[in-house]
Amino acid sequence: MGKTFCRYVVLLSMKNPLVASLMVAVLSCCFAPIESWGQDIQQQAKQYFTPLPAVMESAQNPVTPEKAALGKLLFYEPRISIDGTVSCAKCHPMSLYAVDALRKSVGNTCRENPRNAPTLLNAAGQISAHWIGNRVSVEDQAKQALVGPPSYGMPNYASVETKLRRSTEYAALFKKAFPDDTDPVTADNFAKAIGAFERTLVTPSPFDDFLKGNQAAMSTAQKDGLKLFLATGCVACHTGTYLGGQSYQKFGVTDAYWKLTGGDKPDEGRFTVTKDEADKYRFKVPILRNVAKTSPYFHDGSVDSLQAAVVIMAKLQLGKALSEEQAASVVEFLSALTGKIPEHALSVPLLPSGL
């Protein structure tokens, strides 16, 4: 019964996080005695969350070692951008958990991107890439980046393909990764290779160990934070395997978001894609995995401190005034989401010559 009810709450949360948060609060109260009956926070957590998969698979773009290896090279390749300075690694350096620590990313010839660069770690498991649903997958994001004016800035896909074809080494690697293609050096295959690499960027964390049954994987402070995370209602949106990334929600349910974040002029979010009034100020719910490492926060990178971001979110989305102590407790839980970046993503590939 509890499980079904939880699912109902989660479903409801997709529609209206405020209503959902209230229900989660009620639910938490119900759960309190249950916990005292022996069902602990671990069981509660399992109702909402699941551990990370080994790879974030896609039927459209199955991950192969050859594709992922090529994708890793291309991830670091700046010579196919209009000014030779932009690669995926520019805005998503692994040294900073695949973010650039800027409010908004800077692309070719210093063009500012409209929004903050989300981490690529665990990104492929989400409903879309970026913030507003105009990039339907990591593959789509990679492809569009090539011609995006503030990213690679190339005039068209053909110009990228021409650049890549200069290198016999790349030609051989594309052939190996896409053996059935007669002409494998294409922007589409660039996107598939990058996507395959990104689908391997999974970062198992202490929280995953905890979900799998290891009570000792999280500290008491982290578990207390998790309880508060559930009780406050954060879980209404930040749920599932990635603690987010599965829905679009209005940023600022109780008030205009920019009044609290102090960011720059309001961003209409998903409305700019759909032109549907209901989508005004709606953004994809960001995932919380590695959130302790991916400052600054929000679509405009307007807030530096994670604790401040937690306070703002509770107020804006759930109408709750968390004390600094409570927010610190939630931050404790969030630190358990910092995962291990896979070894292959922490080694630098040597790029082909002749480009």
Next chain:
Amino acid sequence: MGKTFCRYVVLLSMKNPLVASLMVAVLSCCFAPIESWGQDIQQQAKQYFTPLPAVMESAQNPVTPEKAALGKLLFYEPRISIDGTVSCAKCHPMSLYAVDALRKSVGNTCRENPRNAPTLLNAAGQISAHWIGNRVSVEDQAKQALVGPPSYGMPNYASVETKLRRSTEYAALFKKAFPDDTDPVTADNFAKAIGAFERTLVTPSPFDDFLKGNQAAMSTAQKDGLKLFLATGCVACHTGTYLGGQSYQKFGVTDAYWKLTGGDKPDEGRFTVTKDEADKYRFKVPILRNVAKTSPYFHDGSVDSLQAAVVIMAKLQLGKALSEEQAASVVEFLSALTGKIPEHALSVPLLPSGL
């Protein structure tokens, strides 16, 4: 006798590479019969070149594991630059053999640097960093980069130190690297740590194996190229452990360099530092290690092809017209200078939080 004579030629070459080249040519003729007497190209090469050391030591900044480890982190750290985008790794990514493949590097807020970024691999063994002798060591270069307007662009060293001190993690690492300092988080120690890391960036190549006695380490084509390299007189300047990096020479002995390179407006080189007329158009002789991987070439990055660069150099410096075939042969030799980047330099460090 041969050895003393060679040394004399090398000494002369410091003064005037054209005279030296003629003497090297004469010397090569003398050597031809010697070779037939059993002293082969390997012996000749040993007269001019020595294998790389394990580490490029410095009495002023002894390399310790703690310093080098901190230096590696700082090498990747963009958050201490004025716009948060510049780190050493920006212009010197390991994926491209520690160059950026641009004609001239681009620093903070898209400011163009005055000259092409030389590779940091094997850089610490040279008489100075950069092109014109205004950076006396890799440490000096690292420190000056922090306040260089087209690099990190920080207003002063204190502002860098303030940023670094925000991170308790960095504070602990600086203390570990500089245990005798009461206040170790300084720009000077930033420079020493980066320098220590750079002093480990040694890339042993097939040429080093060859110099150590392994005849099979180089192909016949590479050895033929080496013979031509010596006979043409390139070795007059590109000599020693690093095949360059030990003297300043006028770029364009037989003609104005820009007539052949087609680069932008003439750069007066070391003259801008010393204001000595004799230093006009003089630049540090670049090292040739990994030169096959560090296109584009020359201080202004004006030439993309290594073979073209070889033809231009022979003409401009030595007054010799190499055929394309001869230039290709020299390029064959130069490919034997592509070395192995040490493992520790090919793994990405995870940067401290809280900056």
